[in-house]
Structure formats: C-alpha cells, structure tokens
Amino acid sequence: MTPRFLACSVLGAWLAGAFPAGAGDAADRHQAWQGCLHRSFTVQAALTSRTLAADAALRACKDAEAAYLSALGTSPLLDGDDVARVRPALLLRARGWLLRRNGPRTL
Amino acid sequence: MRFAGLKQRITVSARRGLGRCALAGLALAALAAPAAAQSYAALPSVPSAAVVAGDARPISAWVTFCQGYAAECAVDRSEPASIALTPGIWNTIVSVNRRVNKAVRAMTDMDHLNVPDRWDMAEDGIGDCEDFQLLKRHMLAEAGLPRRAMRMTVVIDEKGEGHAVLTLITDRGDFILDNKTSTVLPWRQTGYAFIKRESQDAIGWVSLGRTPSPTMTANR
Numbered sequence: 001m002t003p004r005f006l007a008c009s010v011l012g013a014w015l016a017g018a019f020p021a022g023a024g025d026a027a028d029r030h031q032a033w034q035g036c037l038h039r040s041f042t043v044q045a046a047l048t049s050r051t052l053a054a055d056a057a058l059r060a061c062k063d064a065e066a067a068y069l070s071a072l073g074t075s076p077l078l079d080g081d082d083v084a085r086v087r088p089a090l091l092l093r094a095r096g097w098l099l100r101r102n103g104p105r106t107l
Numbered sequence: 108m109r110f111a112g113l114k115q116r117i118t119v120s121a122r123r124g125l126g127r128c129a130l131a132g133l134a135l136a137a138l139a140a141p142a143a144a145q146s147y148a149a150l151p152s153v154p155s156a157a158v159v160a161g162d163a164r165p166i167s168a169w170v171t172f173c174q175g176y177a178a179e180c181a182v183d184r185s186e187p188a189s190i191a192l193t194p195g196i197w198n199t200i201v202s203v204n205r206r207v208n209k210a211v212r213a214m215t216d217m218d219h220l221n222v223p224d225r226w227d228m229a230e231d232g233i234g235d236c237e238d239f240q241l242l243k244r245h246m247l248a249e250a251g252l253p254r255r256a257m258r259m260t261v262v263i264d265e266k267g268e269g270h271a272v273l274t275l276i277t278d279r280g281d282f283i284l285d286n287k288t289s290t291v292l293p294w295r296q297t298g299y300a301f302i303k304r305e306s307q308d309a310i311g312w313v314s315l316g317r318t319p320s321p322t323m324t325a326n327r
Contacts, residue, residue: 030267068267075269076224077237077261079164082302085314086263089300 026075029068034094036061041098054098058091065091145201145291147194154280155295158316163303165312169259172226172241173310179228179245179254180310186253188307190277199250200275200282205289207243213286237271239286244273255307260315262299272297274304 040060044053058065069090073083173180190196211229216222219233228245229238240259248254256276264270264287273284274294281294294301301315 026268027266033267072263072267072269076168077166077269077271078302081164082261082314085160086300086302090263093300 026068026071029064029071033061033064033068034097036064037094037098050099054095057098058095145197147192147197150192150197150279151293154278155293156276156281157274157294157301157304160314160316162306163312163314166224166226166261168224168226168237169312176228179241180305182255182306182308182310183253184255184308186255188253188255188276190252190256190275192277192279196252200247200252200284201289201291203243203246203250204284204291207239207246208286208289211239211242211286213239236286240271240273240284243284247275258305258307260304261302262297263302264299269302270299272299276307 037057040057041053044056044060047053048056069083069087072078073080169180210232212233213235214233215235216225219235226237226241227234228242234242237259244254244257244259247257252275258274258276260272260274260283262270262272270287275282275284275291282291283294283297283299284291285297303312303314305311306313
C-alpha cells in the first residue's frame with residue numbers, strides 16, 4: 001500500500017464521516033455537507049490557495065451535496081425543479097462561506 | 108373559533124388607529140404601535156428587488172389552501188403591484204410582524220396535525236412558517252395594504268431547509284416578514300436563498316433569480 005493510497009483512504013474515510021448514520025432530513029444533510037466542505041477545505045488550503053481549496057472542497061464533497069439536495073427535494077415546499085434551479089446559488093453560497101469563515105490554517 | 112380571538116387580540120390596537128381604512132390612517136396607528144425600533148429613516152435608500160425568472164410549480168398544500176381560502180389567493184390586477192412606504196405604513200408592517208410572531212405558537216404540521224404540510228392562518232393559535240405569514244398578510248390587507256404586493260415566498264434558510272416567508276414588494280425594495288425574526292429585513296440581508304414566490308399577475312407561482320444573498324450567515 002503506497003503512502004498516497006493510504007492518505008487518500010484516510011481522507012476519504014474522514015470525509016465520509018461527515019454522514020451521520022440515519023441522518024434523513026435536509027438540515028442534517030446540510031450540516032453533513034458543510035462539515036465535509038470544512039474538513040476538505042482545511043486539508044486543501046494547507047496545500048494550495050484558498051480559492052482552489054474551496055473549489056476542490058466542493059468537488060470532494062459531491063456525494064454529501066447530492067445527499068443534501070436529494071433530502072431538500074423531499075421538502076413539501078420544494079420540488080425537484082426548484083432544487084435544480086437553486087443548486088448554483090447554493091454552491092456559490094457554500095463557496096463564499098468557505099472563503100469567508102475558514103481562515104488560513106496549517107496542518 | 109379561536110382564530111377570531113387570536114386575530115382580534117393581535118389586531119385590536121392596530122384597528123384602533125387604522126379603522127378599516129385608509130392608508131392615511133396608518134400614520135395614526137404608527138403612533139400607537141410600539142414598532143419604532145425599526146425606523147423608517149434607516150431603510151436602504153437604494154431599493155433592491157428579487158428578479159422573477161419564470162413560472163414555477165405551485166406547492167400542493169398552497170393549492171389546497173387556495174381552494175378553502177380563495178380570497179387569500181386571488182390576484183387583483185387593479186391593485187398596486189408595489190407598496191408606497193411611508194413611516195406610518197412601515198410601522199404598521201413592523202408591528203404586525205412582531206405581534207403575529209409573538210401570538211402564534213410555532214409547531215410543525217406533523218407535530219400539530221399529523222400531516223406533512225398544511226397551509227392555514229393559525230386559527231387555533233398554532234402554526235408553522237407559512238401560517239404565520241398568511242395571517243400577517245391577511246391582517247396587513249385588512250389594514251389597507253395591497254395584497255398583490257404581498258407575496259408568499261419559499262426560500263432556503265440558514266439551516267439549509269425549505270422555509271416560507273412573506274415578501275412585501277415596496278418602492279424601497281423587497282422586504283421580508285419572517286417568523287424567525289421580528290426584524291423586517293431587506294430581502295438580500297436575510298441570508299436566504301430565494302426560490303419562488305406567488306405571482307403578482309395570476310394565481311400561481313414564479314421562480315426567482317439565482318443571485319444568492321451576499322450576507323448568508325451560515326451560523327445564524
């Protein structure tokens with residue numbers, strides 16, 4: 001097992017920890033997505049610029065994002081079209097949140 | 108019917124000043140209402156309004172609501188599409204928002220009625236987000252504000268969940284009435300992502316532009 005593979009596995013498992021078992025509603029999934037983004041951003045920001053780290057975090061947390069959007073679509077106030085329409089705004093909002101709220105850190 | 112009691116309790120002081128009336132009378136109500144905390148003078152001088160992007164599918168519980176409360180959903184195109192704000196009207200808006208938020212007990216429809224979603228006007232003093240806003244609109248319309256300029260709106264809130272608020276379309280921009288806060292905020296200051304709202308031109312819904320609010324507070 002190479003160190004890189006090991007690192008990726010650990011990172012993957014760590015990010016996956018963002019999904020609490022049984023979390024079903026949109027708020028839980030949203031929190032899980034934000035947790036994933038925060039953790040991923042922290043790792044990436046130590047290696048690259050904050051802007052690139054934010055983009056990388058959004059890519060790394062696509063599963064959590066999908067889980068959140070899927071839960072959001074079950075809200076009585078929203079339908080699938082609404083969720084699809086608002087997705088770009090939510091991604092932009094999350095990116096802004098990462099860049100504003102997560103100061104530079106070193107691992 | 109508890110609705111009558113609740114509404115009477117909330118509206119009694121506003122009606123003392125307003126009668127049925129006459130926007131001119133709103134200034135008198137302002138003097139009586141303890142709503143001065145949010146001053147008219149502090150409102151943004153540059154109006155900002157959400158952009159309508161096209162038709163959207165209505166919420167099924169709203170469709171059911173409209174069958175039972177047709178007058179609440181009717182769109183009168185002869186009414187002004189925008190509220191001309193004055194200090195008196197502003198104080199009435201702030202006062203109604205605060206009073207309803209205080210008077211209605213928040214509870215999900217599932218906990219309250221064992222249904223996922225039901226829209227009403229918190230007739231029994233209990234309601235969830237949309238019920239607060241429907242009651243506010245009903246009261247503001249009775250006070251003389253044009254219903255056409257008060258649109259039920261769906262947003263994504265700070266917790267990432269769907270949430271209903273009331274948008275007041277005014278000559279000073281769009282303002283949001285919300286059961287989560289008794290501060291009436293310009294729409295862009297809410298931090299919400301705006302999804303859709305009732306149409307001003309027909310009984311239906313329209314989607315809103317994608318621009319996210321710049322001041323989203325993830326930990327609000």
